[in-house]
Amino acid sequence: MSLLTVGSVAFDAIETPFGKTDKIIGGAGTYIALSSSFFIDEQNMVAVVGDDFPSSMLETFKKKGVNTEGIQVKKGEKTFFWSGKYHNDMNSRDTLITELNVLGDFDPIIPNSYQDSSFLMLGNLSPQVQATVINRLEKRPKLIAMDTMNFWMDIALDDLKKTISMVDILIINDEEARQLTGEYALKKAAKMVQSMGPKTVIIKKGEHGALLFHENHLFYAPALPLEEVFDPTGAGDTFAGGFMGFLAASGEVSFENMKRAIIYGSALASFCVEKFGTDRLMEITKADLHHRVNEFVRLTNFDMELTY
Amino acid sequence: MSLLTVGSVAFDAIETPFGKTDKIIGGAGTYIALSSSFFIDEQNMVAVVGDDFPSSMLETFKKKGVNTEGIQVKKGEKTFFWSGKYHNDMNSRDTLITELNVLGDFDPIIPNSYQDSSFLMLGNLSPQVQATVINRLEKRPKLIAMDTMNFWMDIALDDLKKTISMVDILIINDEEARQLTGEYALKKAAKMVQSMGPKTVIIKKGEHGALLFHENHLFYAPALPLEEVFDPTGAGDTFAGGFMGFLAASGEVSFENMKRAIIYGSALASFCVEKFGTDRLMEITKADLHHRVNEFVRLTNFDMELTY
Numbered sequence: 001m002s003l004l005t006v007g008s009v010a011f012d013a014i015e016t017p018f019g020k021t022d023k024i025i026g027g028a029g030t031y032i033a034l035s036s037s038f039f040i041d042e043q044n045m046v047a048v049v050g051d052d053f054p055s056s057m058l059e060t061f062k063k064k065g066v067n068t069e070g071i072q073v074k075k076g077e078k079t080f081f082w083s084g085k086y087h088n089d090m091n092s093r094d095t096l097i098t099e100l101n102v103l104g105d106f107d108p109i110i111p112n113s114y115q116d117s118s119f120l121m122l123g124n125l126s127p128q129v130q131a132t133v134i135n136r137l138e139k140r141p142k143l144i145a146m147d148t149m150n151f152w153m154d155i156a157l158d159d160l161k162k163t164i165s166m167v168d169i170l171i172i173n174d175e176e177a178r179q180l181t182g183e184y185a186l187k188k189a190a191k192m193v194q195s196m197g198p199k200t201v202i203i204k205k206g207e208h209g210a211l212l213f214h215e216n217h218l219f220y221a222p223a224l225p226l227e228e229v230f231d232p233t234g235a236g237d238t239f240a241g242g243f244m245g246f247l248a249a250s251g252e253v254s255f256e257n258m259k260r261a262i263i264y265g266s267a268l269a270s271f272c273v274e275k276f277g278t279d280r281l282m283e284i285t286k287a288d289l290h291h292r293v294n295e296f297v298r299l300t301n302f303d304m305e306l307t308y
Numbered sequence: 309m310s311l312l313t314v315g316s317v318a319f320d321a322i323e324t325p326f327g328k329t330d331k332i333i334g335g336a337g338t339y340i341a342l343s344s345s346f347f348i349d350e351q352n353m354v355a356v357v358g359d360d361f362p363s364s365m366l367e368t369f370k371k372k373g374v375n376t377e378g379i380q381v382k383k384g385e386k387t388f389f390w391s392g393k394y395h396n397d398m399n400s401r402d403t404l405i406t407e408l409n410v411l412g413d414f415d416p417i418i419p420n421s422y423q424d425s426s427f428l429m430l431g432n433l434s435p436q437v438q439a440t441v442i443n444r445l446e447k448r449p450k451l452i453a454m455d456t457m458n459f460w461m462d463i464a465l466d467d468l469k470k471t472i473s474m475v476d477i478l479i480i481n482d483e484e485a486r487q488l489t490g491e492y493a494l495k496k497a498a499k500m501v502q503s504m505g506p507k508t509v510i511i512k513k514g515e516h517g518a519l520l521f522h523e524n525h526l527f528y529a530p531a532l533p534l535e536e537v538f539d540p541t542g543a544g545d546t547f548a549g550g551f552m553g554f555l556a557a558s559g560e561v562s563f564e565n566m567k568r569a570i571i572y573g574s575a576l577a578s579f580c581v582e583k584f585g586t587d588r589l590m591e592i593t594k595a596d597l598h599h600r601v602n603e604f605v606r607l608t609n610f611d612m613e614l615t616y
Contacts (some may be wrong), residue, residue: 089492184397187533208516211533220530220607225495225519259610293612299528300608302567304601 003040003248004114004141005032006133007123007237008103009047009071013083014276016090016231024277025057027080028123028147031237034281035268036121036245037064038289043248044114046070046133048102050078060282069111074102090229091206110136119248122146123237127156127163134166143253145169147240153179165197171240173204186211187218200258202243204236212262214255221262222300224270224292231276235269238281242268267292311348311556312422312449313340314441315431315545316411317355317379321391322584324398324539332585333365335388336431336455339545342589343576344429344553345372346597351556352422354378354441356410358386368590377419382410398537399514418444427556430454431545435464435471442474451561453477455548461487473505479548481512494519495526508566510551512544520570522563529570530608532578532600539584543577546589550576575600 007029083097120141122130144167183189190201190213201213212219242265315337337355391405428449430438452475489500498509498521509521520527550573
């Protein structure tokens, strides 16, 4: 089934303990699209860039099956730019530069050809832009998932809660879940998010895996312990893209299938962090992905047949 | 098979955001023995207490199948006492009082009747005392596991490394693993510990579960997300006791069986934190335990049969 991806397409400059990059291509929408393309041959994308954005990347999107009709290219304007520096433990970072540029007044125009999209992934953007996308779809998609971040909780909490009430799945990290709900225990935080609207809440815990709360069901997906995390940028978006790409490809929205989708999302995220930016996602194959998924199966598999 | 447990038997006074206790019974040896007693009908215990220690607790140990011949009762001396206060996030605590008392010059005497013990669990004690226990056993047990803590890394690192080289399994938490090895990535830290001697390393991550590194195999056990952690005291020792109790009961030392043992240990630890001190361990039944283990199975179970 068709996936509509909405998210930033950007330039990032990243510094980690292992090195630093000049401006490279990033953005939530970019990671989501690249990740979901492992599962689906076609997807629709809504985004905005300036005319400084390389057309070669738009070609790359197309080769990956991304319909770029909804990517607005603003003449004489500059693409969204973010620069950040990771601390030694790679679990926290400082934002050095944020230049919104074209993202500042982003109006998410939905091409007519996108109207039949049955899955919608809203990458981190202002909650108003996210809600506008939903409102502009003539038919509500079968499944709507959204990401967000603490920034919107700080400056636009009411808007954010309104958008959250419109979606089926909220994907956030543990600190964001705690900030949004005021609950420290993630199980309580998830219940409170569910009371805001979404039946499904996915809480990402970085190197500690992810929790899937779906109605009354609970699944704990581990993260693969890695020897080296080279650059965490985009890992969460890659996870979300893999999750939604898998669901859209299979068309089945059930707890059992969401578990599989989370394993695939986690596997793709574990690749993402191995090199700077999108480098690793660009080079791995479906065979690499299946191999990594098998590592997850071995990592978590046990049978409790009692021997005592 | 028979389990020999060596560890502190103590008084604790605990303060958490939910309340505080007067002196209650605690100590690594206590939690290990209570936890392992869910699996084995008999175990041997080596510990030391003062004559202020209630004989009723020694009777409780006996009822749980604990051979108390090796618990020295020092006349005119006082039992080890620890007091601590947990911070609001329950992940860190301040030690308020440490009175070593009888533990200060603990000489771990092994009764002759204990010499045939085939499994040995060394609770957190000075590495010299732990090594003395191993050296006093005429026949090396089939499996030796030890716990330790950062305190010994600070003041007795050489002794600690020597003791670690003598055991099969090191059970520590993530911060201890990082301090011991200087490696931030737990996969690298575990490899370094393995190079010190133990073929098996278990890294406890609290609410994030535990990692089992056994030779070249890796298993990620989740922790059950809880709505409330009432008192974390003893959770790690309860985990270790359940792990070794399960292995000793089954007699099988394999990667597959260690995975089961970790699930049982995790399940017992998840009970431990629900009330102050040993209260919850004292009241739950084997049926409660099996019910909780089934929750772990449901929490982590997935099948990757592809639907896309």
